[in-house]
Amino acid sequence: MAENVKIITDNRKARHDFHIEETYEAGIVLAGTEVKSLRAGRANLKDSFARVDNGEIFLYNAHISPYEQGNRFNHEPLRTRKLLMHKHEIRKLIGSVQEKGLTLVPLKMYFKNGKAKVQLALAKGKKLYDKRDDMAARDAKREMEKAFRERQKY
Numbered sequence: 001m002a003e004n005v006k007i008i009t010d011n012r013k014a015r016h017d018f019h020i021e022e023t024y025e026a027g028i029v030l031a032g033t034e035v036k037s038l039r040a041g042r043a044n045l046k047d048s049f050a051r052v053d054n055g056e057i058f059l060y061n062a063h064i065s066p067y068e069q070g071n072r073f074n075h076e077p078l079r080t081r082k083l084l085m086h087k088h089e090i091r092k093l094i095g096s097v098q099e100k101g102l103t104l105v106p107l108k109m110y111f112k113n114g115k116a117k118v119q120l121a122l123a124k125g126k127k128l129y130d131k132r133d134d135m136a137a138r139d140a141k142r143e144m145e146k147a148f149r150e151r152q153k154y
Helices: 012-017 032-039 087-100 128-153
Strands: 005-010 018-028 049-053 056-060 081-084 103-112 115-125
Touching: 012 018, 012 103, 012 115, 012 128, 018 087, 018 103, 032 103, 049 087, 056 087, 087 103, 087 115
Parallel strands: none
Antiparallel strands: 005 103, 018 081, 018 115, 049 056, 049 103, 056 081, 103 115
16 A cells, blocks of 8 residues: 655744754644645745643644635634654653753654644754754765766766
8 A cells, every 4th residue: 555645834943943862753633724724735844843731742833834815714824733643652751851951853744645743853962063063064975076076078
């Protein structure tokens, strides 16, 4: 059975600011105009995060633009949205977030077989020197590839 996945938005800043420990997939509870807006690709996960409240997971600060053809039934762009996960996964996340000082960060939003999903990551914040190390390693890799390409020309 082939899975049909269409990526709506990607949170590239999350990989820059956090060490990703583990990833999970969660469904999203949406209003009708939100789904139409997502199908048009009008969403942004920048500065968004997830939190566990009373055994349920909620997504905060995820911006889904109002649907242009939606009239009075349009949604609030930054409203809090409930995420759908299995209870045993939520219990595992509660333990990790409370004990180890990790946070829940959305990495990407996508449609999978017609259903809206969010990829959540258990992540630990990077320090400034970690970010500098990552940039230095990326630059060094780019320089090596450039030298290799130039060497291949001759």
